[in-house]
Amino acid sequence: MVIKPAAVRSGRGDEEGNVVDQGKKTFGYYPGCELRTRAQALDISARKACETLGITLKELKDWTCCGSLVAQVKDNYMALLAPARVLLQAHAQGFNELATLCAFCFNTLRRASFFLERHPEARRKLATFLEVEMLPQVRVLHLLEVLRDSVGFDRIREAVRRPLQGLRVAPYYGCLLLRPAQEIGLDDPEEPTLMEGLLKALGCDVVDFRSRTDCCGSYHIVTNQGVAAQCAQVILHSAVDAKADFLVASCPVCQFNLDWSQAGHGNTGVPVLYFAQLLALALGEPAETLGFDERGAAALRESS
Amino acid sequence: MSLLLSLGRKDGLAKEVAALSEQNLYACYQCGKCTAGCPVASIMDDPPHQIVRFLQLGDADKALKSSTPWACVGCLTCASFCPKGVDLARIMEALRTVRLRRLDAPFRYTQEDGEWLSNLPQSAVVAAMRKVTW
Numbered sequence: 001m002v003i004k005p006a007a008v009r010s011g012r013g014d015e016e017g018n019v020v021d022q023g024k025k026t027f028g029y030y031p032g033c034e035l036r037t038r039a040q041a042l043d044i045s046a047r048k049a050c051e052t053l054g055i056t057l058k059e060l061k062d063w064t065c066c067g068s069l070v071a072q073v074k075d076n077y078m079a080l081l082a083p084a085r086v087l088l089q090a091h092a093q094g095f096n097e098l099a100t101l102c103a104f105c106f107n108t109l110r111r112a113s114f115f116l117e118r119h120p121e122a123r124r125k126l127a128t129f130l131e132v133e134m135l136p137q138v139r140v141l142h143l144l145e146v147l148r149d150s151v152g153f154d155r156i157r158e159a160v161r162r163p164l165q166g167l168r169v170a171p172y173y174g175c176l177l178l179r180p181a182q183e184i185g186l187d188d189p190e191e192p193t194l195m196e197g198l199l200k201a202l203g204c205d206v207v208d209f210r211s212r213t214d215c216c217g218s219y220h221i222v223t224n225q226g227v228a229a230q231c232a233q234v235i236l237h238s239a240v241d242a243k244a245d246f247l248v249a250s251c252p253v254c255q256f257n258l259d260w261s262q263a264g265h266g267n268t269g270v271p272v273l274y275f276a277q278l279l280a281l282a283l284g285e286p287a288e289t290l291g292f293d294e295r296g297a298a299a300l301r302e303s304s
Numbered sequence: 305m306s307l308l309l310s311l312g313r314k315d316g317l318a319k320e321v322a323a324l325s326e327q328n329l330y331a332c333y334q335c336g337k338c339t340a341g342c343p344v345a346s347i348m349d350d351p352p353h354q355i356v357r358f359l360q361l362g363d364a365d366k367a368l369k370s371s372t373p374w375a376c377v378g379c380l381t382c383a384s385f386c387p388k389g390v391d392l393a394r395i396m397e398a399l400r401t402v403r404l405r406r407l408d409a410p411f412r413y414t415q416e417d418g419e420w421l422s423n424l425p426q427s428a429v430v431a432a433m434r435k436v437t438w
Contacts, residue, residue: 033426068430072378072397073324079434104427179380180391189384215343215379221424222432223411227347227375234343256425 024150027141028095029057030086032066032105039102039252039274041291046101046143046276048290052283053151053159057099060089068104069219070111077125083112084126084135091136099141101276103251107176107184110140114183142177144194144250144275145186153201161284163203167303169278170209170244170270171195172235174216174254189213195275199248202282211238216254232261236268245303246296247272259293271296317364317402324398331388332356338382338392348372352382352392355399373399374410374436400435411436 035043050057067082086109090098100106116123116135123135147156173192181189190213196206214235217228236258239247247270249255258272277290287300322329332353339351349371350358358367367373376396383391403409413421413433421429 038425065430067434068427069378069434071401071434072391072394073401074326075324076401102427104431175379175381179384181384213381215377215381217343218377218379219428219432219435220344220377221428222421223436224347224375227344230346231343253425253428256428 025054026056026058027097027099027146028090028093029059030063030066030090030098030100030105030109031059032100032102034102034252038256042101042252042274042276045274045280045285045290048285049276049280049283053156055146055151060093063089066105066108068108070108070115077122080112080115080122080126081129083109084116084130087113087136087138088130088132090138095138097139097141099143099146101143101250103174103176104253106140106142111183113138113140142186144198147198148194153197156198157201160202160282162282164278164282165203167204168207168243168245169199169204169248170207170239170242170246171199171212172247172249172254173213174249174251175218177250178213195248198275199278202278204278207242207244209238209242209244211235216257218253221257221260228257229261229265232257233266236262236270239270240268244270245299246270248275248278250275271299317368318359318362320402321359321395321398324401325391325394327390327394329356329359329395332360332390333388335387337385337387341381341385343379343381344375344377348375352376356392356395367399368403372396409437413437
């Protein structure tokens with residue numbers, strides 16, 4: 001498979017890979033349920049960081065559930081309703097680009113939007129059901145993508161007030177940020193560099209660890225905890241082997257599975273942080289406002 | 305290991321799975337890279353590549369009754385590894401869909417699950433409900 005430059009794959013650049021809308025400042029923002037409950041730290045720290053970087057995230061009014069996972073068969077129209085409704089809300093409120101943070105929301109909305117663009121039959125049926133003339137095209141972005149393409153890691157490096165030197169971090173992508181590459185196109189599905197780029201700009205010491213694109217067990221946490229624990233332990237041990245002080249994730253479910261597995265199935269002592277927390281910290285926000293858990297806060301005090 | 309296959313059953317399941325998943329089942333040449341990369345292969349009755357083999361050989365029942373599609377969590381490691389561009393996760397989803405549409409799912413939530421569920425990330429709960437229950 002030929003991997004095109006990231007800016008082309010995400011539809012945000014010309015054919016040579018030059019980003020065409022660098023400098024764009026205002027984005028629609030879809031937080032999703034997790035960011036209002038267990039993963040508030042991700043929401044709060046991302047908002048603070050964006051404010052400092054001059055990016056305005058305008059939260060979608062009255063947003064509804066993204067549907068959590070997209071159906072992978074061609075005629076499951078019911079499963080497309082939830083994401084289609086969110087895309088419709090975004091368009092009605094004047095956003096043709098919607099930024100997300102939760103990997104579940106990002107993957108679901110981006111894939112649903114990709115599917116609807118290519119399946120006129122599905123588009124027609126859903127439009128009829130939702131009682132609209134036609135379904136709009138909305139570009140779904142991840143905040144990491146906004147940081148890379150619209151802000152740029154060089155500008156972030158310049159904006160850093162408190163370089164996170166000496167922090168050995170293992171960037172953990174998981175599945176939903178990367179796969180399927182033809183539909184997501186955020187980065188290379190097997191050798192991604194996006195989080196590495198950001199974390200290096202913050203001054204972190206980024207370790208190379210083998211499990212960075214492995215699955216955390218995802219929703220098996222609900223139906224088959226044994227295998228979820230097994231998946232999480234593989235990732236944790238891989239981080240330990242790479243001598244990482246922290247795992248850095250972007251997905252609230254990965255974060256939960258990794259922490260839950262440490263609590264009951266073998267504690268490797270590796271705190272799991274969100275990338276946005278480290279970003280806001282490096283940009284000068286006080287650590288106590290960024291929602292670090294006890295383990296993370298203690299480890300951060302130790303390493304600084 | 306011996307396998308008993310009921311070959312050539314004409315129930316059309318392979319066709320149905322191919323249509324639902326929009327994948328060419330016969331593109332698979334059984335290299336096993338999907339199985340090698342699968343993070344949940346340890347809890348599967350049959351390794352992932354064998355499910356495709358069952359479908360290729362026309363033993364639909366074996367593919368349909370296996371625990372394998374229900375163990376697949378859709379991480380798409382297999383799809384990114386496959387040298388023939390087969391998206392195995394879609395085939396697994398098609399097999400789940402066939403059974404869900406027959407109201408034949410292996411999981412049902414009960415009242416007792418409530419307390420455990422309330423502690424979990426809601427996106428995982430919603431995802432599980434949409435993937436493994438009807």
